[in-house]
Amino acid sequence: MNLHELPMILFTVIAQMCVGMFIILGATQLWLSAKADSTTVDRLTLPILYVIGPALVFGLIASMFHMNDVMHVLNVIRHWQSSWLSREIIVGVGFAGAGFLFAVMQWFRIGSRALRQALGLITAVIGVALVFVMSMIYTSLRSVPAWHTWVVPFQFFATTIMLGAAAVAAAIGVMTVIRQRAARSKVSPVPVPPRAVKNTTDPKGGPRSLRDRLGFTRNITEINAPASPEEWTYSVRLVRACSVVSALAAVGVLISYTMHIQNLATNPSPAATASLAVYSGLFFWARLVLLALGAIVLGALVYRIAGKAMLEKPAPLAALVTLTFFLILVAEFMGRSLHYASMMRIGI
Template sequence: MTFAELPMVLFTVLAQMSVGAFLVLGVVQTLGSLKFQSATIDRVADPALYAIGPTLVLGLFASIFHMHDIFNVFNVVRGFQTSWLSREIIFGMAFAGSGFLFALMQWFKWGTPRLRQAIAAITALLGVGLVYVMSMIYYTLPSVPAWNTWFTPVQFALTTVLLGSLAVGTAFMTVTMFRRHRLERGGKIFGARVAPERGDHVKVNQLLATSLRWIAVTVVVSGGLLMVLIPLHLSKMAGLGEVGVESLAPYSGTLLVLRLALVAAGAGLVAIFMYAFAKAKSNPRPLAIAVTLAFGLVLAGELLGRAQFYESMVRIGM
């Protein structure tokens, strides 16, 4: 992979992770409302929500380096009706802006709950649209056989679900460990007294445990699908003759094994551990380590896989 491809690797992976995290939080809030009060759900979901925006902004910032000149962004936006790249930039900015607005409304409790839910729904739709148009940039290039395949949109969708789920799980456990540390220090952080733990911490722990168990299931399923579909995609590429062999070059050797091993370890073994130990009364420390480890492994695997994706660009025809 050349340095010129690195910004797009970071942008696509981080943007998809941000969208996935927002969608997972939406599911947690929607399903959680069937059993828990809104205050309990907010205590669990809000801290994770505030981590999504900076991640997407970082990805958008990385994509600017791919354009060499920041002013090229304005030229890209003009081609919305004909260019998937233009749509990607617009959807990316719209998702980031809408998500930022929702985060502000949630933080300050602006507007009614229904209005905030409407903004969240719009943000989620913009996120899904962002992932879709992002995949279409590559899927609609018949001159690049490695990209012009069903696997491109499917891979982007699975990365969205996989990394988004693990990012939310990591955010949940980070907040849990912070609260535990606060209690162990007698309500003090860096010597300053902070607000005591609320009385609904039992409900919070129950919601966290339930959410983590379903996150683990989602990670296992999406990671398992990715592990099955990658060999299918590569076998199809192998049947395309010389161009297929050239396209497969980045996937040969130990790098492919490393990517599969990272995803298998993070999405498989560690996620199963998450499911087994995600209980309301469990010691959160081992679980926090497991979730963070799973997230780190899968993120490394997906970054490596996206780098291989860009290296597989072999053109045919004019």
């Protein structure tokens, strides 16, 4: 793996995964809103939403170490009119800020549901812009044949959808296991009625604690409550849909590699020939095998098992979707390492 570019490998892959998760969750909210009540929608989506923020912050912090001196980050954003790198930082911070605002509004139930959905849509659009700007940093370099191609933005967006879908499926599986175990151990409390959150006193008449005022008691109680059969039905459908989406994106990536290699092979420049060697070694083939195994083979197995899984025994499905996500994540880290290793400039 190209360890010199490790900060950018971490940032690009993690940021794209976060964008993909946000898009998948947005589509899930729209789909469930027409079929289920608001409580069911929130219980299936909000816990996953609160995972995106820390992951994205980690990716942003990792990217700063690519500049050797993190204090130079302020200098990088000065040339946003002409620099795709400056635009990447600005749009990345914008996506993180809009996502944070959306999460806060969801947590405290600020504004109407329509208003929060509108903000979620805006955040998703910013996320798509982030992935596009990321890809243009490399695609715009005419002196690098391996980057100056449509394959780069295609694979960046494929990673976004594929990893986002796989991460959402894994989160749903793990979340269901945690809820059911809590239910069996009788740890999970009874959900608080919505009207109770408006009270300024506890059941004994005293003032509510800071924990209550910040919504932790209400939200954590709702999140940790055991899954209902209806929620499990929607969870299974969502996991199966995510497995299909990931598999289709993986097929697209595999096909794009074939076309990418063919384009490099027909390019007469020595830089293209040097880049072609990157896509012929054992590391490259291991990346393809892991991608096919995780997204396609295990994805098909997830689709089959999910249809037979029971709410009383969600652990096998959760383990399988988690393994699938892990293999895809490793494969994408390897793929991004190959992307940076293929940087061979014309004339240099």
